[in-house]
Amino acid sequence: MKPVKITVLRMQMYEDLAEEFLSEGVCPCDFYTVGQSFLYTGEAEMPEGFCPWAWVDIYRSVSALSSGATYTPWQKREGVNVVCCTDGIRPVTFLLEALEG
Numbered sequence: 001m002k003p004v005k006i007t008v009l010r011m012q013m014y015e016d017l018a019e020e021f022l023s024e025g026v027c028p029c030d031f032y033t034v035g036q037s038f039l040y041t042g043e044a045e046m047p048e049g050f051c052p053w054a055w056v057d058i059y060r061s062v063s064a065l066s067s068g069a070t071y072t073p074w075q076k077r078e079g080v081n082v083v084c085c086t087d088g089i090r091p092v093t094f095l096l097e098a099l100e101g
Contacts, residue, residue, distance in 0.1 A: 054085035065098040
């Protein structure tokens, strides 16, 4: 199994949807900052400080890369995938990179 580096690429906030649908006010995701990184080391263990909901959303891709899967030709580089959590109002986009090791 390869370790996988998870980096926060982008955080979106759709304020119009938040105002219309959220019951607890308008706020962006507060789990992350852009550029923040986490390291997956295996055994389905969520990295410390990671949002549990986002983990469920991205784990399949993390596990696949850790096992040696490739997302080419959709991605330009071997061992890389760009994924996001499924929060339709405050999605966070992550870069996944399989590391040698």
